[in-house]
Amino acid sequence: MFMFGFDPTFILLLPAMAFAMWAQWKVQSTYAQMSRVRAANGMTGAAMAKSIMRMNGVTDVQVEEVGGVLSDHYDPRAKSVRLSTGTARGDSIASIAVAAHEVGHVLQHAQGYPGLAIRSAIAPVASIGSMAAFPLFFIGLFFNIPGMSKTLMDIGILLFSGAVVFHLITLPVEFDASKRALAQLTASGSIAPQEVSGAKRVLDAAALTYVAAAAMAALQLLRLVMIRNSRD
Secondary structure, three states, rough: OOOOOOHHHHHHHHHHHHHHHHHHHHHHHHHHHHOOOOOOOOOOOHHHHHHHHHHHHOOOOOOEEEEEOOOOOEEEOEEEEEHHHHHHHEEEEEHHHHHHHHHHHHHHHHHHHHHHHHHHHHHHHHHHHHHHHHHHHHHHHHHOOOOOOOHHHHHHHHHHHHHHHHHHHHHHHHHHHHHHHHHHHHHOOOOOOOHHHHHHHHHHHHHHHHHHHHHHHHHHHHHHHHHHHHHO
């Protein structure tokens, strides 16, 4: 499987890597473009987040400002929508679209959306498993430990499978949050009809990054299985 230090299974990852780079460029360029388009309602992302929650009777979730760029997320355990400075203070189509997406997760939580509950439950386990998977796998691969090498590789594959499951569960959760966001923005008249396409472009671009992450994880798992089977 390994020839002159080259792992041919790495070729499997190249399409996913290319897709991931394109998706990252797409979300950044779309966000930058729509950040220059001021929303007709003049609201900031933070104000929009609070407005949507208020319209839906959500009163126990805080909106906080955090550092970073596109670091926006909803923490269901702390019941806090954390918006990056650009999103929280910006009054662009991009800012209110991103803020509305995070509130989409708030509405999922409030309405008992099962996908969000499952993702939140497995997130800590998937994170630990992902970090431990590769060290265990490659210890088993490169160190000839009698009776243990293949077992370590199998444990590594099992742990990384949890990370793949997490990425796959994330996809419908994120798509649903974007769908809820666009529905809230349009049904309430929060954005003008001519602004809907711009908001949708931001949400669709962001969704691509999750698709790329899932594809990368799935192909990485396939690669590990192929390397493991080459030892038989």
